[in-house]
Amino acid sequence: MAGLEENGPEPTTSCADPRGDPFLHTRFAIPARPATFLRRERLVRHLDQALRTPLTVVSGAAGAGKTLLAADWAAREDRSVAWLTNDAAAQGCGMFWAYFLQALSASGVSPPAEVGSPADASRVDQTLLTRLAAGLSDRDRPVIVVLDEYDRVTAPEIAEQLEFVLHHAGRGMRLILVTRTEPLLPLHRYRAVGDMTEIRAAELAFTPEEATALLELHGLRVPVSAARSLVERTRGWAAGLRLCALAAQESPDPETYLKEFEVDRTTVADFLLAEVLKRQTPEAQDLLLRVSVLDRFGPELANALTGRTDAESVLAGLHRENAFVEYLGHDRYRLHPLFGEILHAHLRMRSPGLEPDLHRRAATWLRDSGSLAETLGHGAAAGDWEFTAGALVDDLAIGQLFTGLRSDHLAELFSGMGPEATSPATDLVRAARELARSNLDHGLAHLRHAERSLAEEDRTPAGESPPGLAAARLSHALLEALAGRLTGSPARAETAAETAAELQQEVPAQLLDAHPELAALLSTHLGSTRLWAGSYEDARAALSTAVACSEGASTALPREESLGHLALIYYLNGWPGKAERKALAAVSETERFSLREESGSGIELLVLAAVAVDRNELDRAQAFLDAAADSHHAMRDPVMRAGRALATARLLLARGETHAALEAAEPAVSADVASPWSEAHKALAASAVHLAEGRPETAAELLQGVPGDQPTCVVGAARAQLAAGRPTEALGLLDRVRPEGGTGAERRTGPAVTVRASLVRAEAADRAGDSATARRLVAHALHEARRERLRRPFLEAGPWIRPLLGMAPLRGLAEGWLTPGPPPCAAPRAHPGDQPPPPVVEELSGREHDVLERLAQMMSTEEIAADLYVSVNTVKTHLKSVYRKLSVNRRHDAVHRARELRLL
Amino acid sequence: MRYEIRVDGHMSETLTSAFPELDHVMMSGHTVLYGSVIDEAHLYGLLARCRSLGLRVLEMRQLPE
Numbered sequence: 009m010a011g012l013e014e015n016g017p018e019p020t021t022s023c024a025d026p027r028g029d030p031f032l033h034t035r036f037a038i039p040a041r042p043a044t045f046l047r048r049e050r051l052v053r054h055l056d057q058a059l060r061t062p063l064t065v066v067s068g069a070a071g072a073g074k075t076l077l078a079a080d081w082a083a084r085e086d087r088s089v090a091w092l093t094n095d096a097a098a099q100g101c102g103m104f105w106a107y108f109l110q111a112l113s114a115s116g117v118s119p120p121a122e123v124g125s126p127a128d129a130s131r132v133d134q135t136l137l138t139r140l141a142a143g144l145s146d147r148d149r150p151v152i153v154v155l156d157e158y159d160r161v162t163a164p165e166i167a168e169q170l171e172f173v174l175h176h177a178g179r180g181m182r183l184i185l186v187t188r189t190e191p192l193l194p195l196h197r198y199r200a201v202g203d204m205t206e207i208r209a210a211e212l213a214f215t216p217e218e219a220t221a222l223l224e225l226h227g228l229r230v231p232v233s234a235a236r237s238l239v240e241r242t243r244g245w246a247a248g249l250r251l252c253a254l255a256a257q258e259s260p261d262p263e264t265y266l267k268e269f270e271v272d273r274t275t276v277a278d279f280l281l282a283e284v285l286k287r288q289t290p291e292a293q294d295l296l297l298r299v300s301v302l303d304r305f306g307p308e309l310a311n312a313l314t315g316r317t318d319a320e321s322v323l324a325g326l327h328r329e330n331a332f333v334e335y336l337g338h339d340r341y342r343l344h345p346l347f348g349e350i351l352h353a354h355l356r357m358r359s360p361g362l363e364p365d366l367h368r369r370a371a372t373w374l375r376d377s378g379s380l381a382e383t384l385g386h387g388a389a390a391g392d393w394e395f396t397a398g399a400l401v402d403d404l405a406i407g408q409l410f411t412g413l414r415s416d417h418l419a420e421l422f423s424g425m426g427p428e429a430t431s432p433a434t435d436l437v438r439a440a441r442e443l444a445r446s447n448l449d450h451g452l453a454h455l456r457h458a459e460r461s462l463a464e465e466d467r468t469p470a471g472e473s474p475p476g477l478a479a480a481r482l483s484h485a486l487l488e489a490l491a492g493r494l495t496g497s498p499a500r501a502e503t504a505a506e507t508a509a510e511l512q513q514e515v516p517a518q519l520l521d522a523h524p525e526l527a528a529l530l531s532t533h534l535g536s537t538r539l540w541a542g543s544y545e546d547a548r549a550a551l552s553t554a555v556a557c558s559e560g561a562s563t564a565l566p567r568e569e570s571l572g573h574l575a576l577i578y579y580l581n582g583w584p585g586k587a588e589r590k591a592l593a594a595v596s597e598t599e600r601f602s603l604r605e606e607s608g609s610g611i612e613l614l615v616l617a618a619v620a621v622d623r624n625e626l627d628r629a630q631a632f633l634d635a636a637a638d639s640h641h642a643m644r645d646p647v648m649r650a651g652r653a654l655a656t657a658r659l660l661l662a663r664g665e666t667h668a669a670l671e672a673a674e675p676a677v678s679a680d681v682a683s684p685w686s687e688a689h690k691a692l693a694a695s696a697v698h699l700a701e702g703r704p705e706t707a708a709e710l711l712q713g714v715p716g717d718q719p720t721c722v723v724g725a726a727r728a729q730l731a732a733g734r735p736t737e738a739l740g741l742l743d744r745v746r747p748e749g750g751t752g753a754e755r756r757t758g759p760a761v762t763v764r765a766s767l768v769r770a771e772a773a774d775r776a777g778d779s780a781t782a783r784r785l786v787a788h789a790l791h792e793a794r795r796e797r798l799r800r801p802f803l804e805a806g807p808w809i810r811p812l813l814g815m816a817p818l819r820g821l822a823e824g825w826l827t828p829g830p831p832p833c834a835a836p837r838a839h840p841g842d843q844p845p846p847p848v849v850e851e852l853s854g855r856e857h858d859v860l861e862r863l864a865q866m867m868s869t870e871e872i873a874a875d876l877y878v879s880v881n882t883v884k885t886h887l888k889s890v891y892r893k894l895s896v897n898r899r900h901d902a903v904h905r906a907r908e909l910r911l912l
Numbered sequence: 913m914r915y916e917i918r919v920d921g922h923m924s925e926t927l928t929s930a931f932p933e934l935d936h937v938m939m940s941g942h943t944v945l946y947g948s949v950i951d952e953a954h955l956y957g958l959l960a961r962c963r964s965l966g967l968r969v970l971e972m973r974q975l976p977e
Contacts, residue, residue, distance in 0.1 A: 069963065069966070070963065070964060070966055071966065188963060189963075247966070273921060273922045273941045274921055274922045274923070274924060275919065275920065275921030275922065275923055275924075275927065275943070275966070275967055275968070276921060276966065277965065277966030277967070278921070278923060278924045278926070278927045278965075278966075279921075279924075282924060282926070345964070346964065346965075346966050349930070349961075349964045349965050350926070350927065350930075350965055350966070352930075353926050353927060353929060353930040353965070354926050356929065356930075357925070357926045357929050
């Protein structure tokens, strides 16, 4: 794996964070030092040790001078430093790592592309961290990463992940945490082996000499004795000293003022802030209080909150004085974190009730300047839901309620919306939230509301429709398509897709470009609905469109779902190998973007389970089914339910649990139209149960009238007819699925169908006494099945095939994958380094040996029971003790091991 | 759960208003904030609030009901 390369700082303007926001550049910028900054060499020298220890922690109270120390050090360092200022608003480990990776890029250390990036705010895949650590450990020079305001990172799992990356990056990374609180990393371990540099509050505190120097920078000359008492009063607190200097500067007699401060008993920050605040001009005071509702701001936004135009000069003045505001570069400021809180308290005190108004003003301004995330945050804080929902819908961002890093955050944001807010946009948001949770009835009701109010707006006079109407109608079409998918209604989804196609011409192109998830979701919903209705080719077209959408966090979910659906189409057409490859592509998409398994429908896992059944890997199938069972709530569409019923029933049938299979075959689906493949497979499973229980007539009856476009079922019907003693009918049915008769350029039906068809023909020939034809057909089937490892059809075929498989040409074809291979005949072991297998401690009993022999012939438990004239349970008991004696826990391993030990 | 939090210095009215859920009393250079605390999350939230307001916490203890 390639190490992380240094490319020089690259422009990051085109990058978007996983929430789809342009990254906030100011979070990657090393904060500027104010003119009055005092460099303290003793601290710089201590911090230099950070280059030699993996971990450095700079901890102290707000305003202790941590950030400025680290920033000054980082800026002086000639090597590149990746800087990340953490943010309380960007919680969740997915978000944290996305920003972490971006901070590396911003400093010119690009992680290799295969590292990927999280697409889910609350999740990061362990493999991503492993790839990142591996990339870092390959570096010759360590990358220095400073995480400022690390105390805002509260999730314990982030500390664990950080520790993991730090540990495995080895000498490739030097981590510096700047924090108010003790980080959750195992500091004692690092401390014990001298792998940590620590600068704590006591060391950060100003000495009287340093305080004198600081006051001098502010133009105040005080004797060291006065400085000493000042340091005592403030306990060397940097922010306190600075404020003190500011207040004293303004005072006619600074020294007396400092004396007064010494004896005052008010809390230091409170006192000093009030003092310094009241010395500001009324305009500056007003501005400071109002911007306390913001995280970061430029002069224009500040103007929007004050209603004046003087913010630029006021902010520049405050920054020059180093009072309250910090300059972040890019024309952005923020309040010093300590004073922000106190100013906020002052605002509430002085102007109660002003806060919502300020949030609303901020939201309005931000909406015009194009920052959606912040707009929504302030809109919600103002409680103005019509506005907030309108901003989301106008921006065409409604898809983000379903996919991307932001979906949880948005869902939470809108959870505060009450029923009193009424507008088309609020109805759309409500419908989207309900549908996202598969709350179908509520979702559809809200969707109808939205449709009505949209129709009303459409009729507004003079043909002048409101500007956002096209976006709202497009959002509505997207939800309609989803509604069509969830209700199994192809007509509804098709209409919605057509409407959406028209509307996409009406909305600004840059909005569509900014939200690729909209088109991807639309195609996925359409494709899924078409698949339900059995239009495989049309479904494939729509799903392929979704898969071809631009890759990224926001489209990861629809792409994964579409790949899963494409896998199902392959499976239904009898192509297990292709189905498996598509499904695995879907799974790797999940891993690359750290998606939660439950975020999608998990259809690819169901396909993998069904493929495993066809290969007679039943434990594997069960494991996939169990994994898919975890995918709760989201996207419980009929396709997923039917897919689950299909895979479960087939697994149970393979295990001989006929009764349970019959129950499982019935999917709990309520859909507008019936699905041909779902119905057919339901009938097929029921028919197989009857066949297994010796009722071929009933089995044949069940499959009568099965449509010809469900080849798997036609073959099943033929098998039942044959079992009922009607070979002519059986062969007549099979002629309908001749692979040569396929219409498309690609042969439609795959080996899973044709192999079964060949076996039914072979059985018919065998019954007719034409063993040459039977052998030829079985050979043909073996040829086809071998590459796909399709074992199930041969196991299902019945006892007639066993003697055939033992004959010369066929035995060779079946050996190694279907039947046991040739004995290893004292060949040296393939891996000489392997651990010798544990010795057999107990001899197998005669009966156990019998069972083991039959196991090696790939007989099922039921077949063994029948063959030995014992019950299934008895066989299971024997199997268990065989496993125990051979120290294995799977059939396959038991046979393998028995062969190694020459027991067979 | 009832708690009291003793903070160094006298808090101004503005600062005490940042703790609307608690009562307060000033004594000998300290401010004591007291009242009922819903759960641990609330408790840690109060501590964080003290920290973000630059208050020095001298003591925090649970009071008998």
